[in-house]
Amino acid sequence: xxxxxxxxxxxxxxGQCFQGDARDVLRQLPDASVDLVLTSPPFALxxxxxxxxxxxxxxxxWFWPFAIEIHRVLTAEGSFVLELGGAWERGRGxxxxxxxxxxxxxxxxxxxxxxxxxxxxxxLPTPAEWVTIRRxxxxxAVTPIWWLSKTTTPxxxxxxxxxxxxxxxxxxxxDGYQTARRPSQHVLSAHFRRDNGGAIPPNLLxxxxxxxxxxxxxxxxxxxxxxxxARFPAAVPEFFIRFLTEPGQLVLDxxxxxxxxxxxxxxxxxRWLSIEINPEYVAGSQLRFDDTLILSxxxxxxx
Numbered sequence: 001x002x003x004x005x006x007x008x009x010x011x012x013x014x015g016q017c018f019q020g021d022a023r024d025v026l027r028q029l030p031d032a033s034v035d036l037v038l039t040s041p042p043f044a045l046x047x048x049x050x051x052x053x054x055x056x057x058x059x060x061x062w063f064w065p066f067a068i069e070i071h072r073v074l075t076a077e078g079s080f081v082l083e084l085g086g087a088w089e090r091g092r093g094x095x096x097x098x099x100x101x102x103x104x105x106x107x108x109x110x111x112x113x114x115x116x117x118x119x120x121x122x123x124l125p126t127p128a129e130w131v132t133i134r135r136x137x138x139x140x141a142v143t144p145i146w147w148l149s150k151t152t153t154p155x156x157x158x159x160x161x162x163x164x165x166x167x168x169x170x171x172x173x174x175d176g177y178q179t180a181r182r183p184s185q186h187v188l189s190a191h192f193r194r195d196n197g198g199a200i201p202p203n204l205l206x207x208x209x210x211x212x213x214x215x216x217x218x219x220x221x222x223x224x225x226x227x228x229x230a231r232f233p234a235a236v237p238e239f240f241i242r243f244l245t246e247p248g249q250l251v252l253d254x255x256x257x258x259x260x261x262x263x264x265x266x267x268x269x270x271r272w273l274s275i276e277i278n279p280e281y282v283a284g285s286q287l288r289f290d291d292t293l294i295l296s297x298x299x300x301x302x303x
Contacts, residue, residue, distance in 0.1 A: 003028045003273075010286045011295035015262050015272035019282040022254035022275040026069035034073045034273075035155070035249035038240055038261050040083040040232060041066070056087060056098040060105055066254060071109045073252070077155040079244045080110060080148040083118065083236070086140070093130040093137055103146055110148035113156075116203045118143045118236060122210040145205070145236075147244075160242045162198025207235045216258060219287035228258040228281050237264045245270055259285035266292065 006028055008016035018025045041063065042054060054062045070080055084103075087096045103112070123141045130137040211233065220227045237260060241251055247269040253261035256274035258281060265272035266289070276282045286296065 008295060009282050010289065010293055012266060012289055012292040013294060014266050014270070014292075015274070016295075017256065017259060017262060017274045017276070017282060017285060019276060019279050021277055023065050023069060025275045026066070026073060026254060029069075029073045029252075029273075031072055032075045032078075033250065034252045035075055035078045036081065036241065036245050036251045037070050037074060037078070037254065038081045038237055038251060039253045039255045040230065040257070041255045043085045043087060056096050059098050060102050063102060064105070067106055067109060070254070071150065074150055076150055077153070078150060079113065079154045079156070079240075081240045081244070082106075082146045082148065083143060083232075084146060085143045088127050088130075093127075093134070099144065106146075106148060110150065111152055111154075113147040113149045113154055114203060116145040116147060116205060118145055118205045118207060120207060120209045122208045145240075147240075154244070155246075156244050158200050158243065159197070161201055161239055162196070163201050165199050201239075205236060205239060207233050209233045216284070216288050219290070220284045223284070223287065225284040225287075226280050228284065231258045232260040234260060234264050237261045238268070241265055241268055241270060256285065257281055259288060263288045 003016070003018065003025060006018060006020075006025060009019045010017050074080060084099045086099050088094070089096050119142050121141060123139060125131045125139040127137070127140075131139055209231075217227055241261075241264060245251060248271065250271045250273065251261065251265040252273045252275075253259070254275045256262060256276040259274045259276065262272040262274040262285075274285070276285065286293070
């Protein structure tokens with residue numbers, strides 16, 4: 001896709017990465033041109049992070065201009081998937097309601113298709129004051145991921161994200177069972193014996209995030225570039241890209257960070273656009289694509 005008046009920092013045959021403010025880049029995209037917006041914006045955290053984050057009191061006003069542009073560029077059947085972690089209130093063992101206030105505000109533009117929960121068992125026991133010192137809270141290990149859409153019938157197909165059958169289900173398919181009404185009043189009919197190639201996944205994504213070594217890490221260190229501190233594990237964007245798009249469709253991440261979304265989209269044969277405001281993170285994310293680059297810096301000719 002050609003972005004009017006702008007040149008990508010780097011590009012492959014399937015995608016382009018832009019360095020700049022996402023509001024500026026989004027305004028250059030045509031209406032109804034993006035099939036999936038998949039992103040994890042800076043959270044409204046108490047502690048300032050290296051990648052930048054906005055205070056909870058300012059968060060909705062800060063995010064709203066992005067939301068308007070995202071709604072405009074989405075196709076009618078497109079989806080907006082937003083990973084939005086929570087935050088604790090300063091000096092209290094209670095949670096901020098800011099993420100839920102934002103979702104309610106986004107309801108003015110989007111439908112809530114479904115909420116997902118990313119369970120990361122490797123998360124540290126934080127906040128330490130309440131979890132490990134006072135012992136009055138438990139470890140916070142789940143991050144909500146909100147699937148929003150422009151219509152009540154967004155494009156999706158759970159057959160693209162089927163999981164392997166459990167041992168008991170494989171035994172049931174092999175040996176069969178008697179149709180009957182369960183105590184819950186659900187009726188197990190003959191169609192439960194049909195082998196559909198896998199089980200429909202739940203909306204709980206069990207994805208550990210423990211990796212401390214990768215080609216991206218090694219290349220950033222060798223180049224003297226900072227490693228983005230809040231990276232998607234590949235399995236998270238892979239699930240939603242498979243579920244909500246088809247090969248050749250366009251995936252956009254307006255807060256790309258290390259551009260894991262673009263990297264996974266490239267591997268899955270989707271076109272992609274990424275936007276990141278920090279030039280060092282853009283330079284580091286380019287190292288994910290060394291083998292597929294056709295444009296490596298503004299003004300460079302394609303190979």
